[in-house]
Amino acid sequence: MIPSLPRPAWLRAATALYVTAFLTFLFLPLIVISVFAFNNAPYPAPPWHGFTLNWFFADSSTGRVGMFHDGELMRSIGTSCQIGLWVTLLSVLVGLSNALLIERHDFRGKQLLSIMMLVPLVIPGVILGVSILAFASRIAQFASGHLHLYLRFLRPGLTLVVLGQFSYIATIATLTLRARLSRFDRTLEDAAMNLGASRMAVFRTILLPYLRPALIGSAMISFLLSFADFNTTLMLVGGNPPLTVLMYDRMHQGATPVLNAVSVFLMAASALLALALMRRGARRGTA
Amino acid sequence: MAEPAAARARRSWRLGLLMAPALAWLGLLILLPHVELAMLSFRKQIGPREYVPSLYQYRTFFEQPEYWHTFVRTAWMSAVATFATLCLAFPIAWVIAKITRGRASAWLLLACMIPFWISETVRTLGWMILLRQSGVLPALLVDLGITSHPVELLYRDATIMVGLIYTSMLFMIVPLISSLESLDNALIEAAYDLGAGGFTVLRKIVIPHAAPGITAGCIIVFMLTLGDYITPTLLGGKDSGWFTEQIYTQFITRFNWGQGAAFGFLLLGLSTAMVVAGLKLTGQRFGDVMGRR
Numbered sequence: 001m002i003p004s005l006p007r008p009a010w011l012r013a014a015t016a017l018y019v020t021a022f023l024t025f026l027f028l029p030l031i032v033i034s035v036f037a038f039n040n041a042p043y044p045a046p047p048w049h050g051f052t053l054n055w056f057f058a059d060s061s062t063g064r065v066g067m068f069h070d071g072e073l074m075r076s077i078g079t080s081c082q083i084g085l086w087v088t089l090l091s092v093l094v095g096l097s098n099a100l101l102i103e104r105h106d107f108r109g110k111q112l113l114s115i116m117m118l119v120p121l122v123i124p125g126v127i128l129g130v131s132i133l134a135f136a137s138r139i140a141q142f143a144s145g146h147l148h149l150y151l152r153f154l155r156p157g158l159t160l161v162v163l164g165q166f167s168y169i170a171t172i173a174t175l176t177l178r179a180r181l182s183r184f185d186r187t188l189e190d191a192a193m194n195l196g197a198s199r200m201a202v203f204r205t206i207l208l209p210y211l212r213p214a215l216i217g218s219a220m221i222s223f224l225l226s227f228a229d230f231n232t233t234l235m236l237v238g239g240n241p242p243l244t245v246l247m248y249d250r251m252h253q254g255a256t257p258v259l260n261a262v263s264v265f266l267m268a269a270s271a272l273l274a275l276a277l278m279r280r281g282a283r284r285g286t287a
Numbered sequence: 288m289a290e291p292a293a294a295r296a297r298r299s300w301r302l303g304l305l306m307a308p309a310l311a312w313l314g315l316l317i318l319l320p321h322v323e324l325a326m327l328s329f330r331k332q333i334g335p336r337e338y339v340p341s342l343y344q345y346r347t348f349f350e351q352p353e354y355w356h357t358f359v360r361t362a363w364m365s366a367v368a369t370f371a372t373l374c375l376a377f378p379i380a381w382v383i384a385k386i387t388r389g390r391a392s393a394w395l396l397l398a399c400m401i402p403f404w405i406s407e408t409v410r411t412l413g414w415m416i417l418l419r420q421s422g423v424l425p426a427l428l429v430d431l432g433i434t435s436h437p438v439e440l441l442y443r444d445a446t447i448m449v450g451l452i453y454t455s456m457l458f459m460i461v462p463l464i465s466s467l468e469s470l471d472n473a474l475i476e477a478a479y480d481l482g483a484g485g486f487t488v489l490r491k492i493v494i495p496h497a498a499p500g501i502t503a504g505c506i507i508v509f510m511l512t513l514g515d516y517i518t519p520t521l522l523g524g525k526d527s528g529w530f531t532e533q534i535y536t537q538f539i540t541r542f543n544w545g546q547g548a549a550f551g552f553l554l555l556g557l558s559t560a561m562v563v564a565g566l567k568l569t570g571q572r573f574g575d576v577m578g579r580r
Contacts, residue, residue, distance in 0.1 A: 002385050002472050005479050015382060019395070022379055025453070026402050029413025032423055036416055045421040094308045101305040115573060116313050122562055123317075124514025126531045127551045130538050131320035134548065138323055167316040228406035231516050231531070235538065244408045251412060251521055260416075263409040270404040 030267065037260035044257045055261040067261040073246065077262075079158070080227050080242040086162045087169055087226040088219050094166075095173030095218055096211070102174075103181045118175075120168035129235025132164050157238035164232040169225050173218040180214035216280075220273065327548035344549035354533065354550075361530040362557055364444070365512040368451040369505050372459045375452065376504070380463035385472070396464070403457045411521050414450055415441065418522075442524035450518040455511055459504040466500025467493075498569050506565045510558050530554055 036044035040052040042064070058066040067073055102114050120128065133156065140154035153159040184207070192202045208215075230244045237245050247259055331341035348354045383395050402410060417423045418440035425437035440446060470493065478488050494501070519529035534554065537547030566573060 002475055004472060004476060015378075015386065018378055019382060022375070023398055026399065026456070029410050029417060029453075030402060030405070032416050033409065033413045043421070044416050045419075046423055046426045094312055097305050097308045101302075101309060105302050105305065107302060107306075113309065113313075116317075117309065118573065119313075120317055122510060122558065124510065124531070124554060124558055126514055126516060126534055127324075127555050128317075128320075130534060130547060130551055131324040132316060133538070134327055134544060135315075135320035135323040163316060167312070170312055224404070228408075230406070230408060231514060234516065234535065244406055247408045247412070248517060248521070251408070251415065259412055263405070263412060266409060267405055274401075274404060 033260050033263045034267070036257055037264045039257060042256055043254075044260050055257040056265075064256070065258060067258050067265065070258055073243075073258065073262060076241055076243045076246040079240055080244070083158060083161055083165065083233075083242055084223045084226040087165045088222040090162070090166045091169045091173040091222040092177075092215060092219050094170045095177045096215070098170075098174040099177035099181045103178055117171055120171045123168070125168070125229070125231030126235060128167055129164050129232040132160060132167065133235055136160055136163075155238065156236055158240060160236040160238075161233050161242070164236045165226045165229050168232070169222050172225065173222055176218040176221065177211065177214050180211055184210055217277075220277065224270070224273075324548045324551055327545050328552050330545060332545065344545045345553075347546060348549060348553065357528045357533055358530050358553060358557075360528050361513060364447065364451070365509055368448055368455065368512045369509045371448065372452050372455045372508050373501065373505060376456055376459040376463055380460050380467055383460075384464045384467035385470075399457060399460055407454055407517050410453065411450065411517055414446075414453070414522060418446060441522060442526075444523070447519050447523045447527060447529075450522040451512045451515065454515065454518055455508040458507045458511060462500040462503040462507070463497065464500075466497040466503075470496045499571060502565050502569045502571065506562050509561050513554065513558055513561075 033044075035048075037055055038051050038053070040049040040054070054062060054064045054066055056066045057068060058064040059069045098117060102110065102117075136154040140151050143149040143151050143154075188206055189202050192206055193199075197205070228244065230248065233242060233245060234248075241249070243262070247262070250259060328344050329340055329342065330338040331343035333339055348358075379395075379399065383392050383399075387395055415422070418425075420437050420439040420441075422440070424440060425434070428434045429437055474492055474496075475488055478492055483491070514531060516529070516531045516535070519527040520532055523529065530550065531554070534547050534550045537543045537550060562573070
């Protein structure tokens with residue numbers, strides 16, 4: 001019940017208890033990961049054997065390999081970043097174009113097109129992955145059979161992973177940019193045009209600065225989603241796995257706490273990113 | 288007044304330029320790949336590089352109990368997980384939207400979002416460390432004298448369920464909050480003044496008002512659990528019996544693309560049917576629900 005109505009003491013107590021239990025449920029896995037990243041034992045399991053930074057920094061001289069000396073792991077982080085940057089670039093550009101198309105133009109079939117743009121979100125990621133895999137292989141076969149072209153990028157690998165992730169992340173970028181663009185006051189543009197600005201100048205000096213927060217926001221979301229994507233990636237990955245796929249493989253085999261160390265590293269990175277975003281928001285709020 | 292021809296030409300040129308990326312994206316990465324998947328699923332191999340149109344792949348699905356059992360099991364467990372997530376998320380959404388104010392409410396929402404800034408792989412690693420036989424909870428149970436030796440808590444259906452609920456939580460909380468925030472407190476106060484109890488208020492006022500949020504949350508959560516891969520395969524082990532795993536096996540391990548494509552379509556069909564049913568049930572439009580996110 002709401003605060004303006006009388007709430008019995010037992011209800012207040014039950015609410016507090018529930019919230020506490022809920023937050024414990026949410027944070028327990030993260031706390032456990034962090035604790036065992038610093039445990040001086042070869043497996044991430046109790047009991048506690050003392051504090052160590054081995055799982056971050058050990059080179060193989062101690063018989064342990066810390067994350068920064070684990071070549072395979074570092075390469076996979078690099079791969080994830082590379083994929084993430086491409087997906088971000090593509091998604092934001094196509095998202096911007098889509099937002100302008102839907103919010104600024106009228107044409108036949110606009111309704112249908114704007115609904116089609118939402119469809120990728122309701123297709124399971126695994127199916128996006130296999131359908132793109134099958135289609136790419138069909139094109140590759142056609143090219144090699146009829147045109148004697150061998151298109152290596154259409155075989156499982158980084159290009160297909162980028163395209164697979166982009167296929168649904170573009171929808172999210174489009175939604176973010178459309179939301180901001182729809183609140184734009186168009187008289188600003190008319191004023192600039194009346195004062196003699198060219199269309200390009202209006203775009204650069206009025207529209208882009210206005211869209212900046214949404215552009216930055218959608219870029220960050222795109223990168224985070226790409227970095228965390230597993231379902232689509234798994235179906236399209238070649239011999240060069242990004243971090244999520246590598247972690248998954250190692251978790252199947254029962255890995256050392258080096259995975260905990262990577263996880264702590266990722267949590268710290270996303271916390272920093274979140275803080276940076278909030279500070280930006282706060283500055284904007286007071287300005 | 289008619290537009291000058293030059294201006295009209297410029298305008299349609301601009302329109303075409305903006306349309307090209309959208310059509311390339313939707314055509315080449317969504318539409319045509321699904322056409323290809325459909326063609327793969329509706330044919331049968333009769334010799335090397337020789338195929339005939341056939342319903343063979345779908346027939347296999349119904350004839351092999353292993354396949355359709357997995358399908359039904361995945362659908363059923365996803366439905367249960369969705370309902371459980373709704374029940375667990377509702378009180379929290381209520382606390383955030385109605386009971387706490389300002390800072391407290393913002394902090395609580397932030398606390399709910401933090402775990403979802405981190406990938407599902409990492410979160411699942413946490414659950415594995417907590418639940419496996421050598422893990423934290425089994426050790427705790429022994430220390431408390433509840434079990435005499437550490438029990439394996441992984442590889443059970445209940446474990447998969449916990450993992451699925453955990454992964455889905457935020458996607459339920461957010462739509463619930465937005466639909467509860469728009470509920471006018473005066474309505475609840477009026478009902479209370481007229482003598483309605485908590486349960487009546489919930490049934491007659493809160494749930495009808497929050498129905499769009501509940502539908503949106505349930506659709507998203509059901510879809511995500513149905514298509515999930517990491518949580519069931521890692522927490523459920525080799526015999527997790529999740530349908531996405533079957534698709535992976537057919538496509539990647541056995542290279543049986545026809546069968547995999549048919550499985551893909553069956554999963555897509557179920558997921559689409561649930562979306563459509565959810566929307567019909569509450570009389571909403573697809574664009575409105577998805578745009579809300």
